[in-house]
Amino acid sequence: MNRFEFLKVAGVGAVACACGSLVSCGNKALDPAPSNIDFTLDLSQSANAALTVDGGSLTNQGILIVRISVGNFTAVYRSCTHEGTAVNYQSNKFVCPNHGATFDINGNVTKGPATSSLRKYNTQLTNNSLRVYS
Numbered sequence: 852m853n854r855f856e857f858l859k860v861a862g863v864g865a866v867a868c869a870c871g872s873l874v875s876c877g878n879k880a881l882d883p884a885p886s887n888i889d890f891t892l893d894l895s896q897s898a899n900a901a902l903t904v905d906g907g908s909l910t911n912q913g914i915l916i917v918r919i920s921v922g923n924f925t926a927v928y929r930s931c932t933h934e935g936t937a938v939n940y941q942s943n944k945f946v947c948p949n950h951g952a953t954f955d956i957n958g959n960v961t962k963g964p965a966t967s968s969l970r971k972y973n974t975q976l977t978n979n980s981l982r983v984y985s
């Protein structure tokens with residue numbers, strides 16, 4: 852292979868790599884939010900103690916569950932709808948640490964680049980049992 856042929860092949864490879872990078876940006880395949888969720892957390896168990904204080908949260912089966920206030924919980928699929936990074940709960944909103952998208956406590960987008968809501972799940976508290984379900 853002479854120098855011209857090498858540069859020709861290397862150039863095609865570089866363009867292919869650049870295109871691959873551009874195509875993957877923003878088009879990462881996201882895991883779909885599960886639709887068959889139904890589990891119950893015993894809030895008297897130490898493993899679930901985070902949910903006994905306002906603003907406390909934990910993740911179970913990819914669902915981020917937060918105690919907003921006494922008897923008031925919210926639960927969303929934790930994967931950001933932009934590129935799938937796990938969101939965190941901070942001061943009455945969900946925040947994606949990757950590109951800064953934010954969502955309200957119901958999972959609705961309040962700041963991009965995400966354009967779709969986080970999937971929200973139902974919660975029901977009965978005594979010390981918190982049910983999270985689709």
Ligand code: FES
Nearest residue numbers: 931933934947950
């Ligand atoms: S992954 Fe980009 S804002 Fe969440």
